[in-house]
Amino acid sequence: MENREIAAVFEEISNLMKILQDDPKWTFKSAAYDRAKRSIEGISERLEDIARDPNRKLTDIPCIGEDLAGKIKELVETGKSKYHQEQLSKVPRSLLDLLQLQTVGPQKVRLFYQELGIKTVDELEAAAKAGRLQTLPKMDVKSEENILKAIETFRRAAGRFRLDVADAVATELSEYLRRHKAVEEVTPAGSLRRGRETIGDLDLLVIGRDAASIAEHMTRYAGITQVLAKGEDKVSVKLENQMQVDVRMLERKSYGAALMYFTGSKEHNVALRDRAKRRGWKLSEYGLFHGERVIAAKTEEEVYKKLGLDLIPPEIRENLGEIEAAEERRLPKLVELEEIRGDLQMHTSASDGHTSVEEMAAAAKA
DNA sequence: GCCGTTTTCGGCCCGACTGTTTTCAGTCG
Ligand SMILES: Nc1nc2c(ncn2[C@H]2C[C@H](O)[C@@H](COP(=O)(O)OP(=O)(O)OP(=O)(O)O)O2)c(=O)[nH]1
Ligand SMILES: [Mg+2]
Ligand SMILES: [Mg+2]
Numbered sequence: 081m082e083n084r085e086i087a088a089v090f091e092e093i094s095n096l097m098k099i100l101q102d103d104p105k106w107t108f109k110s111a112a113y114d115r116a117k118r119s120i121e122g123i124s125e126r127l128e129d130i131a132r133d134p135n136r137k138l139t140d141i142p143c144i145g146e147d148l149a150g151k152i153k154e155l156v157e158t159g160k161s162k163y164h165q166e167q168l169s170k171v172p173r174s175l176l177d178l179l180q181l182q183t184v185g186p187q188k189v190r191l192f193y194q195e196l197g198i199k200t201v202d203e204l205e206a207a208a209k210a211g212r213l214q215t216l217p218k219m220d221v222k223s224e225e226n227i228l229k230a231i232e233t234f235r236r237a238a239g240r241f242r243l244d245v246a247d248a249v250a251t252e253l254s255e256y257l258r259r260h261k262a263v264e265e266v267t268p269a270g271s272l273r274r275g276r277e278t279i280g281d282l283d284l285l286v287i288g289r290d291a292a293s294i295a296e297h298m299t300r301y302a303g304i305t306q307v308l309a310k311g312e313d314k315v316s317v318k319l320e321n322q323m324q325v326d327v328r329m330l331e332r333k334s335y336g337a338a339l340m341y342f343t344g345s346k347e348h349n350v351a352l353r354d355r356a357k358r359r360g361w362k363l364s365e366y367g368l369f370h371g372e373r374v375i376a377a378k379t380e381e382e383v384y385k386k387l388g389l390d391l392i393p394p395e396i397r398e399n400l401g402e403i404e405a406a407e408e409r410r411l412p413k414l415v416e417l418e419e420i421r422g423d424l425q426m427h428t429s430a431s432d433g434h435t436s437v438e439e440m441a442a443a444a445k446a
Numbered sequence: 447g448c449c450g451t452t453t454t455c456g457g458c459c460c461g462a463c464t465g466t467t468t469t470c471a472g473t474c475g
Contacts, residue, residue, distance in 0.1 A: 105447080108458060112447035145448050183464090185473050218472075220465070270475095283475080311463050314475080326475065328462090341460090346475080353459040358452075364460055365475095 081156050083120050083127050089155060089164050090117040090148075095176050096167040098186035099193075115143040118347065122400060131156045142400055172199040181230040182308070183223065191216055205231050229306065238322030246272050246279035249323060253284065253301070257327075260297040262290040264332065269342035274394045281324035285342045291329040298327050334366050336379040341365035347399035348392075355387055355403070363387075 094113035097106045119142045120127065130136045131153050138149035151161050171193070178189045178201060192198040195216055196207055204227065207213055213224045247268075254266040263286055267273075270283030288294050295315045299307050308316040308324070315327045330338040341349060342365070356363035361370050367377030368386055376382040381391045389406040393414050396402045405411050427433030428440055435443075 109447050111458075115448080143448065147447060183473065187472060218465080218467095223465070226464090281475095309463055309474085314462060316463090316475085328475080342475085344475090346459095350459050357459075362460080366461090 081128055081159060083123060086127055086152055086155050087117045087120045089151075089161055090114075090120070092176060093161075093164050093167060095179050096171070099175055099179065099189050100167065100170055101186070101190070102170075112143070113148075115347065116148050119143040119400070122398060127152055128156045174200045177201050177234075178204060181227065181234055183226045183230055187218075191218070201231055201234065233318070233322070236322055240278035240280050241323060243272065243275070243277055243279060246282055246323070249319070249321075249325075250282055250284065253282070253325065256301055257284070257286060257294070257298065260288075260294060262293050263288045263297075265335075267339060269339060270326075270344060273343045274345065274397060281326060283342050284325065284327045285338055286327055286329045287332050287335060287338075288329060294329055295327075328365075330365060332378075334377050336381070336383050337363070337367040337377045338365045340380055340383060343394050343397060345398050348397040348403070351399045351403055352387060359387075 090113045094110045094117065097103060097110040097113070100106070103109055123141065127138070127141075130138055130141075138144055138152055139146060144152070151163065155161050175189055175193060178184055178192065178198075179186065181201070181204075192204060192207070192213070196212060198204050198207055204213075208224050208228050208231075211224070213219050213227065214221050250268040250272060254268065257263050257266045265287040267285045267287075268282070269285045270281070271279045272282065286294055291312055295310055295312070298315045299310060299317065301317070303319045303321075304317045305320055306318040308318060310316075313329050317325050317327075319325060328338070328342055340352070353363045356368060361368055361375060363369075363383070368375040368383050376386040384391050384406065389403065390409055390411050392402050392406050392411065395414060396412075402411065426440055428437045429435060430437065
């Protein structure tokens, strides 16, 4: 069984828990399955190999404890997890699709299912078109329209974008934003700044004087098909190529804390905020605070320093040990673009090449 | 369900936007 299949099972368990809500600690357990899923996705080695190796421990993997190690073993050995199957048997599996829709979370999935017996996206669409959703508590015409839009988006299933594609869009949008006179600085953040291979959406941090007029400027960009949300501090839009763009406006005095927040990852942010909290402080996108007093906010380096950490490069901000390394001043020195002299790839007779490693080496020497 | 320079039990990040909330719930970043 492949890692991504195991991750998919954990994701389903997490989502089923949110829908079922029959475990008193479902919020935390669901989050634990989520973290385990993300942790597994970041591992290059096959879990199956670790599970079968008597000298290795699955519990050495972050966010995997005794229980989840057992479930991984069970999945590797039998291809199934009893607990997963049990949870699946309680509700129709298609409810998991509903949870993928924007503006539809666990509470609404439960509401639609319990009140109207809605099990599938098609059934939800029919109910929305018939105006049956707006009669429900916490619902109205607008949220019903939003759901119909979300269903359209879901059917087009944009998926994730390659880093270079997202980078090109970010460059163009940044140029557009900078044309507005209230904009002082635009910094691409999120998974793009972390240099991930694929990008789910574009996150742009904008420093400027007049957030409201910047938001207005953003929503007038020509390539926009839908404005998902627009408030005083942030705007979310959908572009023609189905890419979502989240634009967050903040003041320059918060630049460092803001960039840390918007660069993430989520897991890294949660770990840092927890660390601040333990020290009696509070960390948010506005800064690091002791009560009302600002301890640090202007630069990333200052905020990390006050937290007792060396500046962590965006590429490794995943809460997979980098915080401990930064604390002990043993962060790795990452390879820089200028240091890359070229790209070399060779196939030898060990796989599908024609000559042996020895012959290749001899030819290279000659 | 995981995890530990305050804990092996008892916590688990913090804030913006939307809708109708009249004091907040749900969803999302
Ligand atoms: N503190 C905190 N920050 C969050 C949370 N969710 C997202 N963020 C921050 C960190 C993320 O890197 C950043 C952008 O959110 P995204 O959902 O776009 O995630 P990201 O860009 O990391 O990945 P993506 O490729 O878009 O799926 O916002 C959260 O629940 N808490
Ligand atoms: Mg993103
Ligand atoms: Mg985003």
